[in-house]
Amino acid sequence: MKKRIVMLTTLITLLALVIAGGTMAWFTSTATSQDNKFTTGTVVIGVDENGFTEVTNWNPGDTSVKNVDITIASTKQTYLRADITSTWQEALDLGNVTLNFFNTTGVTNWFFYDGTPVPATMTAAAFEAKLLVTGNEFIYYKNIVTKTNSPVQLLESVKLAGNGTTDAYQGKTFTLRVEAQGVQASHEAFVDVWGIAGVAGTTNQIPVSGMQEWTN
Numbered sequence: 001m002k003k004r005i006v007m008l009t010t011l012i013t014l015l016a017l018v019i020a021g022g023t024m025a026w027f028t029s030t031a032t033s034q035d036n037k038f039t040t041g042t043v044v045i046g047v048d049e050n051g052f053t054e055v056t057n058w059n060p061g062d063t064s065v066k067n068v069d070i071t072i073a074s075t076k077q078t079y080l081r082a083d084i085t086s087t088w089q090e091a092l093d094l095g096n097v098t099l100n101f102f103n104t105t106g107v108t109n110w111f112f113y114d115g116t117p118v119p120a121t122m123t124a125a126a127f128e129a130k131l132l133v134t135g136n137e138f139i140y141y142k143n144i145v146t147k148t149n150s151p152v153q154l155l156e157s158v159k160l161a162g163n164g165t166t167d168a169y170q171g172k173t174f175t176l177r178v179e180a181q182g183v184q185a186s187h188e189a190f191v192d193v194w195g196i197a198g199v200a201g202t203t204n205q206i207p208v209s210g211m212q213e214w215t216n
Contacts, residue, residue, distance in 0.1 A: 115209030
């Protein structure tokens with residue numbers, strides 16, 4: 001009986017060793033992917049006044065250089081719009097100031113919100129009146145841009161009329177301010193960011209009639 005117990009104990013011990021050895025003998029393998037990185041694009045713009053210095057002795061009939069460009073550092077395709085605000089000290093009439101937009105053979109590549117093109121030359125008064133009619137204070141650039149399109153020209157010069165500039169304007173200051181905005185062209189982001197519905201009827205909506213449509 002004792003011999004059987006010893007043999008049974010030995011057999012159990014051997015089985016335990018076999019089981020333990022079997023647990024340690026499985027083939028295994030582990031694999032890990034590379035770090036898959038997704039870097040976001042950028043929308044970065046600026047306003048370049050090309051070294052403009054204030055004009056301190058502006059005379060009726062003078063045309064003063066006022067080059068305003070929008071610089072583009074965006075990696076993403078970007079829609080542009082600009083807000084040009086003109087004011088005379090003491091709210092004098094803006095009709096005697098002319099804004100000369102950058103243009104190629106009369107085409108500025110900028111549009112008002114109603115889809116009409118911005119002319120090469122326009123008085124500040126007429127410009128402000130047009131914005132009121134459209135119900136939107138911005139003008140919109142025709143083409144989608146990236147940093148390869150920088151800079152985008154906006155203004156060339158400003159002229160003070162010889163006629164209509166009375167003594168009431170002596171010593172008064174005309175102020176011109178430009179604000180530029182950019183938004184990614186993809187996925188109709190302008191709807192949320194700019195709060196405008198855009199123009200329907202195309203594969204992808206566009207902010208203003210005549211603007212380039214985003215396609216990729």
